[in-house]
Amino acid sequence: MAQDVSIRTASSRSRYAEITQEVVGIPLSYPRWRNWWICFGIALALLLLFFVSAGVLFWNGVGVWGNNIPVNWGIAISNYVWWLGIGHAGTLISAMLLLLNQPWRNALNRFAEAMTLFAVTCAGLYPILHLGRPWRFYWMAPYPNTMNIWPQFRSPLTWDFFAVLTYLTVSILFWYIGTAPDLAASRDRARARFWQVFYGILALGWRGSAIHWARWRQAYRLTAAIAVPLVVSVHSEISLLFAAGPIPGWNSTVFPPYFVLGAAFSGFAVVSMIAIVLRRAFYLQNLVTTRHLDLLGKLLLATGLMTAYGYIIEIYAAYYGGERYEMETLWDRFTGVYAFSYWGAIACNFVPLQLLWLRGARTSPFLLFVISLSVAVGMWFERYMLLVTGLYKDYLPSSWGLYDVSIWEWTLYAGMMGVFFVPFLLLIRFLPMISAFEVKETLYEGKVQHSPSVERTGAERISGHA
Numbered sequence: 264m265a266q267d268v269s270i271r272t273a274s275s276r277s278r279y280a281e282i283t284q285e286v287v288g289i290p291l292s293y294p295r296w297r298n299w300w301i302c303f304g305i306a307l308a309l310l311l312l313f314f315v316s317a318g319v320l321f322w323n324g325v326g327v328w329g330n331n332i333p334v335n336w337g338i339a340i341s342n343y344v345w346w347l348g349i350g351h352a353g354t355l356i357s358a359m360l361l362l363l364n365q366p367w368r369n370a371l372n373r374f375a376e377a378m379t380l381f382a383v384t385c386a387g388l389y390p391i392l393h394l395g396r397p398w399r400f401y402w403m404a405p406y407p408n409t410m411n412i413w414p415q416f417r418s419p420l421t422w423d424f425f426a427v428l429t430y431l432t433v434s435i436l437f438w439y440i441g442t443a444p445d446l447a448a449s450r451d452r453a454r455a456r457f458w459q460v461f462y463g464i465l466a467l468g469w470r471g472s473a474i475h476w477a478r479w480r481q482a483y484r485l486t487a488a489i490a491v492p493l494v495v496s497v498h499s500e501i502s503l504l505f506a507a508g509p510i511p512g513w514n515s516t517v518f519p520p521y522f523v524l525g526a527a528f529s530g531f532a533v534v535s536m537i538a539i540v541l542r543r544a545f546y547l548q549n550l551v552t553t554r555h556l557d558l559l560g561k562l563l564l565a566t567g568l569m570t571a572y573g574y575i576i577e578i579y580a581a582y583y584g585g586e587r588y589e590m591e592t593l594w595d596r597f598t599g600v601y602a603f604s605y606w607g608a609i610a611c612n613f614v615p616l617q618l619l620w621l622r623g624a625r626t627s628p629f630l631l632f633v634i635s636l637s638v639a640v641g642m643w644f645e646r647y648m649l650l651v652t653g654l655y656k657d658y659l660p661s662s663w664g665l666y667d668v669s670i671w672e673w674t675l676y677a678g679m680m681g682v683f684f685v686p687f688l689l690l691i692r693f694l695p696m697i698s699a700f701e702v703k704e705t706l707y708e709g710k711v712q713h714s715p716s717v718e719r720t721g722a723e724r725i726s727g728h729a
Contacts, residue, residue, distance in 0.1 A: 279703045285550070286699035287449050291458065293692060295544060303692075306684035313678025316671055317392060325395050327671045334654045334666035339393045341646035342676055344501055344522075345529065346386035346683075347427070348642065350434070351494045352530020353379030358437060358487035359494075367558060369701035370550050373445075374541060375534050376438040377690050381683045382533075383434060387427040388682065390420055392675070400424075419504040426497045433493055437486040443469050443479065445695040498523045505649070512592040512653040515580060521573035525642060528566040528612075532638035535559045539628045539635075541696060550697055553626040560625030563638065567616045574609075588658060596652050600665060604648035611641025 293299065319327055330337045357372035357379075391400045403414050403424040414421045447469035450462035469475060502522035505513040515521075538559065542551040581593040596605040615634045618624040625631060656663050690696065 279706070282550070282703050282706070283448055283699045284452075285547075286695050286697045286702075287445065287452055289545060289691075290449065290693050290695060291453055298544065299688065299692060303685070303688050306681050306688055309678055309681025310685050311678075311681070312674055313681050316675040316678050319671055320392060320675070321397065325393065327669060329667045329669040329672060331664055331666065333657050333662050333664055334651060336650055336654060337666060338647060338650075338668055338672050338676065339389050341643070341650045342679065343386050343389035343393075343423075345643050345646045346382050346389070346679070347501065348498065348522075348526030348529045348646075349533050349639075350379040350382035350386065350430075350530065351498060351523075351526040352534050353377070353382070354434065354437075354490050354494050355527055355530070356534060357441070358490040361484065361487045362491065366701075366705040367555060369698055369705050370552070370555055371534065371538060371559075372701070373438075373441070373698045374537055374691070374696050376434065376441065377687060377696075378530075378533060378537060379434050380431070380438060381686050382530075383427060383431045384686075385679050385682050387431060388679070390423045390427075394420070422500055422504065426500050430493050430497045433486065433490050437483075437490050440479065440483050440486055441698065442694065443467060444471070444700045445698060447471065448699060449695060494526075495523055498526045505653075510653045511586075511588040511656075511658075512596070512649070514589075515577065517573055517576050517580065521570070521577075524566055524569040524573065525645065528563070528570045529639055529642035531559060531563045531566060532635035532642070535563060535631055535635040536639070539632045541691070543628065545696075547697070550702060556628065556631055557622065557625045560619045560631055560634075563635065564616060564619040564625075567612060567619075567638065571613055592652060592656065595656060596648060599652065599656075601648060601652050601655070604644045604651070607644035608641050608648055611637045611644060613641075 328337055328339065330339075353372075353375035356368050356375045360368035361372070391397045394400060402412070403418075403421050405414055414424075443466055446462050446466040450459055450466050453459045453462055499519040499522065502518035506515055506518040508514065535556070538551050538555065542548060578593060581589045596602065615637045618630060618634060623630075624634070651666050655666055
């Protein structure tokens with residue numbers, strides 16, 4: 264009996280070491296150089312496009328965009344809401360599932376958190392670019408000054424400033440705290456002196472002692488507990504900027520939950536796409552398994568159905584209220600100039616989503632990727648539809664006006680993809696993209712649960728990572 268336990272323990276330790284080597288070995292001896300350089304080159308070209316578009320904007324002002332009266336919020340704001348929504352799924356997967364003790368998150372949380380960081384950064388740039396005088400953005404912060412100039416706290420821009428900055432700060436802290444043990448593992452396995460110093464500085468002297476683990480666990484869970492309410496509060500705040508206005512189509516109490524669920528919906532779609540691509544590119548099928556794809560598919564289906572409920576309630580509330588302008592806006596969404604965005608959202612968000620009722624579709628990487636891509640596009644249509652159809656027809660026919668997206672708005676949107684992908688590609692190149700120590704912890708917990716004869720010791724839990 265003792266010999267069996269010894270064999271199982273040795274086998275487990277071997278498997279733990281393999282997981283660490285598999286995850287940490289990617290940045291230390293990167294396996295797909297050519298493909299990475301091709302992707303990085305495209306991302307750099309998009310980033311250059313962003314700087315050119317932003318330069319034209321700064322030189323000429325927001326007049327280069329298609330904004331006008333009455334559509335003074337264009338795709339800059341719809342993109343802002345779209346990017347911020349994408350970021351929320353990373354926090355939900357990493358923080359909320361951590362607090363709920365869902366170990367399957369451990370294979371997904373690292374790159375999902377990274378996705379949150381870069382998506383929120385993209386979102387945060389839009390209000391600054393939309394200011395007209397972006398170099399004055401710090402005026403929205405209540406910094407000490409001798410002129411007694413303080414932020415206008417009734418302004419939506421001030422709300423955006425605090426909401427996005429708080430969310431980004433907490434997300435960075437959460438991601439960095441969670442990465443520390445794997446940075447130490449990279450430091451211990453690096454052979455070149457430069458990388459030993461690089462990872463050593465980032466690891467902040469982590470040695471894996473019991474006190475380090477105890478403090479780490481406290482900090483990690485505390486930051487997660489702060490991050491989860493931010494997901495709800497940030498997107499609820501954004502939706503209130505719409506709902507509090509007297510614009511037909513916006514003035515609805517369903518907006519806060521509708522926006523939060525829509526954000527999770529689009530975010531889970533992007534997480535699924537990233538997971539499928541990384542899984543295929545780095546042969547991570549034994550870490551990101553078909554069970555993970557199945558669960559992501561279920562989350563996508565659940566949040567999609569909740570978002571569909573929001574669509575139905577919107578229609579019901581307009582008809583039940585019977586208010587003339589609400590009815591006209593609703594009908595205009597069905598048949599008006601911008602009906603393509605409404606029906607595009609329906610077609611992309613909910614038609615292919617029905618395949619996810621089938622397990623075969625949820626576990627098929629190709630089908631799940633196509634459905635997720637469709638959802639990401641559909642949610643962009645939805646944000647565009649909500650914004651433009653609410654503004655281009657006001658109460659008075661004299662103030663009606665169409666909105667056309669200018670070429671510089673499109674180039675800025677394309678360039679923002681570079682802002683997202685350049686740091687993301689750098690991250691998967693130089694840092695562990697999967698949480699190795701948490702995957703090992705899940706493996707160990709599973710063995711203990713299914714093999715009561717294996718004694719659980721703290722020393723063994725720690726031994727695999729470093």
